[in-house]
Amino acid sequence: MTVAGLAIAVLLLFGFTAVVFETRSAVGELSDQSALAQANAEGNQVKSDIATFEATARTLASTMSNLHGKGARDRSIATAVLKTDLLKSKVALGAWTMIAPDQWDGPDVGKGGQPGTSKDGNFRPYWVKNNGTVAQIPNNAAEGYNKPFFRKSFESGDGAILDPYMFDAGGRTVLMTSITQPVRSGNRVIGVAGLDMELSSISERLSKLKPFGTGRVTLLSANAIWVANPDAARLGKLYADPGLDDVKAAIASGETRVLTDIEVDGVPTRRVIRPVAFQGLNTTWAVVLDVPEATIASPAHRMAWQLVIGGLVIVGAVLVSLFYAAGGIIGRPMGKLSEAVDRLAKGEDVAIPELGRQDEIGTMARAADVFRQAAAEKADADRRLAEDQEIVTGAVGEGLNALRQGDLTREITEAFPSGYLALKDNFNAALAELRHMIGAVANSANGIKTGSAEIAQASEDLARRTEANAASLEETSAALVQIDQRLRASAHAASQTVLRADEALLTVSGGRDVADEAVQAMGRVSDSARGIDSVIEGLDKIAFQTRVLAMNAAVEAGRAGDAGRGFAVVADLVSALAMRSEEEAKRAREQLTATQSDIGTAVEAVQRVDGAFANISGGVTEVHSLLGQMAADNQAQSVAITQISAAVSTMDHSTQQNAAMVEETSAAARNLTTEAATLNNNTARFDTGEL
Incomplete structure (x- = not known):
């Protein structure tokens, strides 16, 4: 009885392990696909947000280029156009233009008092929006011509977006970036036009997202600087979590990567790195989607515990039944009946003696014979049950294997025992619905x-x-x-x-x-x-x-x-x-x-x-x-x-x-x-x- 119980437990363990393994694999694959789809959606949204500002900056640079190319080089007119474009934008904090020395309307010497002009005569107007009002602030820092916000577009002749940086705007510190475009005169670059963009709206929107209920969505710049993160202390800081090399490789190659077995804030996490390329700005950022491993594995864990508890209940019920049956047929050992019972207990097929007697011994003999017959019937029933289970598990296993390989046409056609017909019908119906x-x-x-x-x-x-x-x-x-x-x-x-x-x-x-x-x-x-x-x-x-x-x-x-x-x-x-x-x-x-x-x-x-x-x-x-x-x-x-x-x-x-x-x-x-x-x-x- 103990061997039979252990055998049943081992069979159930192997079956349950296979089911749990397949379930966990399917859940992990579907989770990765879902996370990647959500990362793609958020990446497209970020790309759309940046594209709006990039188009505004390109329009501003084009307007400045046309004014210079047509000879309309009045500094007051160009400065007013810059203010108008800033007022049209709802979230831009600043609009500016920096023209290289002596490139707008001739030599800059002696023009220090004109609109949009620095004290040394350079034409570099700067408008800033503060609490709903727009004001022009002086831009007298001549070293700005050596800064990235001027050099990148001026030297490459293409648009650019800067790494995020913290900026004091009207008494509050905000995370910003600048989008720049070259200002041309014919085939020659004479300066740079740019928009200063506040990134808080993107960070707040991404911080509200909770993939799978416990995950989070963040954003990194081209140099792995945090653009959006629920932890405000990390904004504008370099990526310091595990997998920095993988993050930089994903941004450089433009290919999505999934990081597993990493810990984020002490929690094992699965991290999806989805690069977002800004074509007009020659820059790639990355949407980062984090999901705790426990969240992904919880469905498989729940199923495993359910199967284990169910198997224990089944094994316990079988053992209890066997022990009760054995207790019902054990009597006082008596002579040949005891020997026959011993041989019968050893598995020998023997005839029970003294069946014709009408006394207590005959009664016990007939009882022993009943036990013999019951044992034979039970063996036959176990054999039939094992055959039925082999048919069912084989057919279901083939169907699940075909389903794992993407074949939705492999229905169960084998004849099932009557007790398993509902399982066959439900499997075929579910497969048909999935195929449709x-x-x-x-x-x-x-x-x-x-x-x-x-x-x-x-x-x-x-x-x-x-x-x-x-x-x-x-x-x-x-x-x-x-x-x-x-x-x-x-x-x-x-x-x-x-x-x-x-x-x-x-x-x-x-x-x-x-x-x-x-x-x-x-x-x-x-x-x-x-x-x-x-x-x-x-x-x-x-x-x-x-x-x-x-x-x-x-x-x-x-x-x-x-x-x-x-x-x-x-x-x-x-x-x-x-x-x-x-x-x-x-x-x-x-x-x-x-x-x-x-x-x-x-x-x-x-x-x-x-x-x-x-x-x-x-x-x-x-x-x-x-x-x-x-x-x-x-x-x-x-x-x-x-x-x-x-x-x-x-x-x-x-x-x-x-x-x-x-x-x-x-x-x-x-x-x-x-x-x-x-x-x-x-x-x-x-x-x-x-x-």
């Missing part, structure tokens, strides 16, 4: 893969067209800014010309007064020839002053350009008249002894000069009116161009935002294609019997 589910998943994965590929292609085409439209709008905006500046300059020149025309009118009016005085003087000369010399001297001075005024008018007309051509003609006429006056004065001086008739001739000449001044005054008045009208027209055109420029600038920013959103959609579609392909490869491991 895996087949449906495979079909869905194929459909998702095809649809996501079409969406990705359409999104990429739309992104290229949107980027082309954004570039055209930026060029149009820059051209309108130049036209507006030229119209403002023309309006200012016309206003100055009007002022000069007013001065000329005053001068001509004064000349007419002088001519009137000359006429009166000539009248007095008619009475006294002795005053002729004084009159001639006065005419000589008037002629000289008129020539000087004519020269000044000619200079001002030359400054006015095309708008002053008519005024230049008038100035030439005035100069010619002044020269004639000098000639008349000279002849008058030579004819001091001439007669009164010559003096009358001089009076007539002076009157003709007065008439010429009157004509000049009328022409200058007309020029003054035309110049005023031109100034008003230029001012109106300048206002209209300014409004058009503002509208085009608004369209430009909207188009750039649309381009960024389309790029994000394209990236998401590509990620969906990759995930669908992965799901399709996983389902292909199973044979569902369908082509």
